[in-house]
Amino acid sequence: MTTDKYADEIESVLLSEDAIQARIAEMAAAVGEKYADVEKEVVLIAVLKGAAIFVSDFARALPIPSEMEFMAVSSYGSSTSSSGVVRILKDLDRDIADRDVIIVEDIIDSGLTLSWLMRNLRTRNPRSIEIVTLLRKPDAVKADLDILEIGFDIPNEFVVGYGLDFAERYRDLPYIGRLHPRMYS
Numbered sequence: 001m002t003t004d005k006y007a008d009e010i011e012s013v014l015l016s017e018d019a020i021q022a023r024i025a026e027m028a029a030a031v032g033e034k035y036a037d038v039e040k041e042v043v044l045i046a047v048l049k050g051a052a053i054f055v056s057d058f059a060r061a062l063p064i065p066s067e068m069e070f071m072a073v074s075s076y077g078s079s080t081s082s083s084g085v086v087r088i089l090k091d092l093d094r095d096i097a098d099r100d101v102i103i104v105e106d107i108i109d110s111g112l113t114l115s116w117l118m119r120n121l122r123t124r125n126p127r128s129i130e131i132v133t134l135l136r137k138p139d140a141v142k143a144d145l146d147i148l149e150i151g152f153d154i155p156n157e158f159v160v161g162y163g164l165d166f167a168e169r170y171r172d173l174p175y176i177g178r179l180h181p182r183m184y185s
């Protein structure tokens, strides 16, 4: 069902709004249980811009209090794949030493960006650091990342919506879909 403002640009829906929200509720419950006894709020770190929508829903679904931090990084590579060479455009506003940190990601593809980010954040001596991602693509298994919660394993195709963009469009879709091929050309 694509009766929405981008209807004629989206070929098909991969994950409906209901499916996404139901899965987030499950993930948040599991994470909440794991961190039920931490002393300070967990620190959710989302990487702009893609994870902004997911972290908003995830934080509100979490049964425990959390703080929200954002980072912006640029990866040297094409717009649809990353090289693993990363530059920080916007850093955290706070120190994460001795804090329980959860990196909240929209999608892990090659995992190169995230591997770099994990190494970078570990040097700041958090008490713990884990990864929660809404989506994971097949190549991510090569990255050898320990992931606490994965929302959905998806096929190796380009998807948009729910924070994910193509040329900055479609982040505002409540669902995740496949772009109509004619939108690429």
Ligand code: XMP
Residues within 6 Å of the ligand: 050, 080, 081, 082, 106, 107, 108, 109, 110, 111, 112, 113, 114, 157, 158, 159, 160, 164, 165, 166
């Ligand atoms: P790596 O490969 O480092 O990169 O895990 C993850 C980043 O790649 C982008 N990406 C996508 N963006 N639809 C998008 O809109 C996709 O299907 C897709 N696959 C990868 C995204 O920026 C993500 O953070």
Ligand code: MG
Residues within 6 Å of the ligand: 050, 164, 165
């Ligand atoms: Mg993007």
